[in-house]
Amino acid sequence: MATQKMLTFVSTPREMPEKRAAADRSEDFHEIYREFAAAKAAEQSSRCSQCGVPYCQSHCPLHNNIPDWLRLTAEGRLEEAYRVSQATNTFPEICGRICPQDRLCEGNCVIEQSGHGTVTIGAVEKYITDTAWDNGWVQPFKPAQERAESVGIIGAGPGGLAAADMLRKQGFQVTIYDRYDRAGGLMTYGIPGFKLEKDVVMRRNQLLADSGVEFVLNCNVGEDISFDAIRGKHDAVLIATGVYKTRDLDLDNADHGGIVRAIDYLTASNKVEFGDDVPDFDDGELNAKGKRVVVIGGGDTAMDCVRTAIRQGAQSVKCLYRRDRANMPGSQREVQNAEEEGVEFVWLSAPGAFAGHVTGIAAEAQERDVDGLPQIASVRIQKMRLGQPDVTGRQSPELIEGADYDEPADLVIKALGFEPEDLPKLWGVDGLEVTRWGTIKANFQTHQTSIPGVFAVGDIVRGASLVVWAIRDGREAADAIATFLTGDARIAAE
Numbered sequence: 001m002a003t004q005k006m007l008t009f010v011s012t013p014r015e016m017p018e019k020r021a022a023a024d025r026s027e028d029f030h031e032i033y034r035e036f037a038a039a040k041a042a043e044q045s046s047r048c049s050q051c052g053v054p055y056c057q058s059h060c061p062l063h064n065n066i067p068d069w070l071r072l073t074a075e076g077r078l079e080e081a082y083r084v085s086q087a088t089n090t091f092p093e094i095c096g097r098i099c100p101q102d103r104l105c106e107g108n109c110v111i112e113q114s115g116h117g118t119v120t121i122g123a124v125e126k127y128i129t130d131t132a133w134d135n136g137w138v139q140p141f142k143p144a145q146e147r148a149e150s151v152g153i154i155g156a157g158p159g160g161l162a163a164a165d166m167l168r169k170q171g172f173q174v175t176i177y178d179r180y181d182r183a184g185g186l187m188t189y190g191i192p193g194f195k196l197e198k199d200v201v202m203r204r205n206q207l208l209a210d211s212g213v214e215f216v217l218n219c220n221v222g223e224d225i226s227f228d229a230i231r232g233k234h235d236a237v238l239i240a241t242g243v244y245k246t247r248d249l250d251l252d253n254a255d256h257g258g259i260v261r262a263i264d265y266l267t268a269s270n271k272v273e274f275g276d277d278v279p280d281f282d283d284g285e286l287n288a289k290g291k292r293v294v295v296i297g298g299g300d301t302a303m304d305c306v307r308t309a310i311r312q313g314a315q316s317v318k319c320l321y322r323r324d325r326a327n328m329p330g331s332q333r334e335v336q337n338a339e340e341e342g343v344e345f346v347w348l349s350a351p352g353a354f355a356g357h358v359t360g361i362a363a364e365a366q367e368r369d370v371d372g373l374p375q376i377a378s379v380r381i382q383k384m385r386l387g388q389p390d391v392t393g394r395q396s397p398e399l400i401e402g403a404d405y406d407e408p409a410d411l412v413i414k415a416l417g418f419e420p421e422d423l424p425k426l427w428g429v430d431g432l433e434v435t436r437w438g439t440i441k442a443n444f445q446t447h448q449t450s451i452p453g454v455f456a457v458g459d460i461v462r463g464a465s466l467v468v469w470a471i472r473d474g475r476e477a478a479d480a481i482a483t484f485l486t487g488d489a490r491i492a493a494e
């Protein structure tokens with residue numbers, strides 16, 4: 001057995017897997033980081049100082065046993081590393097790709113605090129499980145014992161899928177309903193392929209199907225089947241529907257053609273990458289090719305939009321954000337990637353109005369418009385400065401009078417965040433309590449809602465959040481559902 005000494009961070013510098021050159025990666029939707037070579041993964045893992053109290057682990061929402069799988073990787077014991085890693089995480093290779101590690105595990109790695117650069121935890125986690133897939137160590141499972149009780153899960157995003165995995169391992173009959181034609185939620189149709197290639201998600205869906213989870217796709221609960229009918233079919237129900245209502249802009253001419261929602265734009269792009277027919281892409285509405293694109297927002301969704309527009313061949317891509325770089329919610333790593341790919345950030349700027357008739361381009365664009373609304377031609381940009389901190393300590397943007405200007409645009413993408421739909425009303429459910437933000441009220445630990453036997457997880461409870469938190473919720477809810485159905489605290493899994 002190979003052995004690799006640990007604590008090499010003093011002599012071995014931090015290295016990420018190779019990043020593809022911007023010119024090369026801007027042409028396609030493949031992931032931008034290449035895989036570690038085996039020796040490099042071992043070397044980078046050996047930098048870990050094997051902390052007695054590992055802050056990386058306590059700041060990982062899944063409390064992954066990071067020092068253990070780093071040591072096993074450093075020693076070349078990859079199958080064992082995989083077993084340890086998958087024991088706490090349903091989708092380790094997905095989290096390794098898309099968790100904001102700088103805010104979670106890696107951001108709390110002690111060797112970074114001592115100036116040596118954090119251990120590349122996410123890249124190693126991805127490497128371990130990708131290797132497990134390549135070697136056939138990831139296989140469909142068979143529960144030790146089948147159980148009669150059934151659970152209906154509404155929503156096949158990470159929250160619903162993580163719960164399905166844990167419940168099925170305990171022998172329950174699990175059916176997942178989703179309104180889309182493919183499972184995976186935002187991992188499939190929100191997050192672009194350059195962060196998370198789609199076959200990585202599809203092979204997970206297939207694994208669950210091969211392990212006995214039933215998928216009912218193209219089924220919009222509330223339209224194709226009622227919530228009550230689902231409750232009638234199953235002994236417990238889990239709501240994991242995410243949040244999809246786009247925050248909007250109350251501005252002049254916000255209804256012009258060419259002003260689109262980020263979720264529609266990204267979903268269309270992901271569908272095109274699957275090879276699907278997407279009429280709104282083919283007719284140009286959701287296609288940035290040749291256009292001057294303005295994206296409004298400073299979060300990770302905005303980053304995904306600007307980088308998608310670059311890959312679609314936009315003439316120019318500008319991102320408007322009303323605060324400055326240091327105060328944006330999106331990850332700095334993604335901003336850097338976007339800048340390398342040719343995106344221009346227009347800091348301290350907010351849209352004031354839209355115009356559709358200002359230039360010759362508008363007339364030309366109007367000819368293409370099928371719905372009879374004027375096409376967007378420009379965005380009135382208002383300049384801001386940062387004022388006094390508010391109660392949260394964040395400086396509020398203030399308008400600079402008289403500094404407005406018009407920015408020509410053929411496509412404007414609104415990426416201002418998401419809110420929950422009004423599920424009790426949409427589904428006609430009495431007694432399903434929501435918070436004042438419209439998210440579903442659920443017990444913090446059991447995830448049970450105000451209706452006994454109905455549980456809820458992920459973004460529909462937390463508000464727009466992260467994949468890793470949805471996974472954690474789903475795994476915890478699975479245990480609570482098992483207890484609800486059987487009275488046993490935890491049934492032996494596979």
Ligand code: FAD
Pocket residue numbers: 098099100154155156157158159160177178179180183184185186187190191192195219220221222240241242243266300301304457458459460464465466467468470
């Ligand atoms: P979702 O993933 O939203 O899944 C919900 C599912 O429920 C969907 O498949 C939907 O079709 C289905 N559904 C909804 N209503 C119904 C209904 N009535 N009937 C049937 N089915 C229904 N997080 C990260 O950690 N890293 C990232 O890099 C990252 N990037 C992101 C980029 C974008 C563009 C967006 C929008 C989000 C990103 N997130 C990221 C956030 C992350 O994707 C979400 O926090 C996570 O997917 C939430 O999981 P969920 O299971 O709660 O919901």
Ligand code: SF4
Pocket residue numbers: 059060061062063064066089095096099101104105106121122125468
């Ligand atoms: Fe880090 Fe996310 Fe993996 Fe946890 S799940 S170790 S936070 S990358």
Ligand code: SF4
Pocket residue numbers: 047048049050051054055056057066067108109110111119121
């Ligand atoms: Fe290793 Fe860093 Fe975690 Fe310590 S905090 S165990 S050095 S990865």
